[in-house]
Amino acid sequence: MCEVDRVDGQRVAEAVAALPAMETSQEIADALKVLAHPGRLRVLKALDGRELCVCDLARVLGMSMSGMSQQLKELRRIGAVSFRADGKLAYYRIEDPFWLEVVETVTEKLGGVQR
Secondary structure, eight states: OOSSOOOOHHHHHHHHHHSOOHHHHHHHHHHHHHHSSHHHHHHHHHTTTOOEEHHHHHHHHTOOHHHHHHHHHHHHHTTSEEEEEETTEEEEEESOHHHHHHHHHHHHHTTSOOO
16 A cells, blocks of 8 residues: 555546546446356357357257357357357357457466366
8 A cells, every 4th residue: 555645647637547538447347247257158168169059059068949049149249159040940150260369378377278
């Protein structure tokens, strides 16, 4: 804790200039909230290098179809996954590998995958 109230005007100005706009900060926080769910993290890993239909994803993750659809909706909202329809089936895949890279980077930072 500072015991002296002394402000370095230049450093404060530089720090203020480096801040993203509040709206941008909120968008970032909202996107990170999407990733802050174990089910959605697992969906991204399940889709790593493959395309799966919703029913297959639900089976892989032990979720209901409606629960899986909710997780996928959130991941679509941030552009992490996309889908293609094939008749009555919807096949999902990683749309933007950035989001999977975020998950993998955090996993590595925390010391690898725990099962």
